[in-house]
């Protein structure tokens with residue numbers, strides 16, 4: 670069976686006001702269920718827990734302390750999974766939650782346990798929904814427990830389970846030769862075979878202060894995939910049924926190969 674990892678960002682899952690974009694989530698669930706029905710093995714890497722937690726607790730911006738952010742993630746993750754559970758069940762699709770931290774993937778025993786869980790879920794036609802375990806992973810204090818962003822986590826998962834393809838859905842049509850939000854003449858790059866410092870410059874540089882998000886972490890993920898001889902497609906997730914077009918071979922977004 671073809672094994673596919675799909676990563677969705679907060680921008681796909683939520684409206685600008687922070688509320689869940691239920692229409693997009695429904696389309697996503699519909700599309701992924703359809704793939705499973707076609708006999709494909711599908712893993713979803715989903716962000717959005719902290720954003721959902723904010724909405725749930727009626728807060729307008731991220732709190733500053735780590736314990737508050739982690740509490741928020743705990744609230745948001747439950748709500749997010751509840752919504753997924755509801756929408757996927759409409760399409761008769763079962764799901765299972767896998768929360769990961771870096772050390773889990775570093776230690777051979779826990780890594781093997783996680784991989785066994787993936788294999789078992791996929792064999793049962795269940796879609797594993799993966800997120801970083803934000804309630805235990807800490808960024809500033811201990812770099813070793815945090816992936817930092819779901820972009821790189823999704824590449825790590827795709828490589829670890831030997832997926833055939835990583836589809837990364839974002840709020841932009843693909844990777845451009847410069848930031849299209851700043852430059853009107855930015856051109857979409859259809860195929861990327863190599864990622865070097867010049868490539869990172871197009872995304873506004875490697876490891877910007879903002880840390881997570883933006884094009885930089887997507888390029889880092891793509892670099893991991895290329896190093897592992899794997900393929901990634903970056904496309905606009907505005908309409909998640911775009912996944913069908915991608916798998917039908919339509920030239921969409923940026924192909925890292």
Ligand code: ADP
Nearest residue numbers: 678680839840844845847848871872882883884
């Ligand atoms: P998501 O929430 O889907 O993970 P992000 O907002 O983190 O997405 O990253 C996508 C954003 O990266 C784009 O909307 C754009 O503003 C920015 N960006 C910077 N450089 C580029 C580039 N060269 N090509 C495309 N997008 C870029």
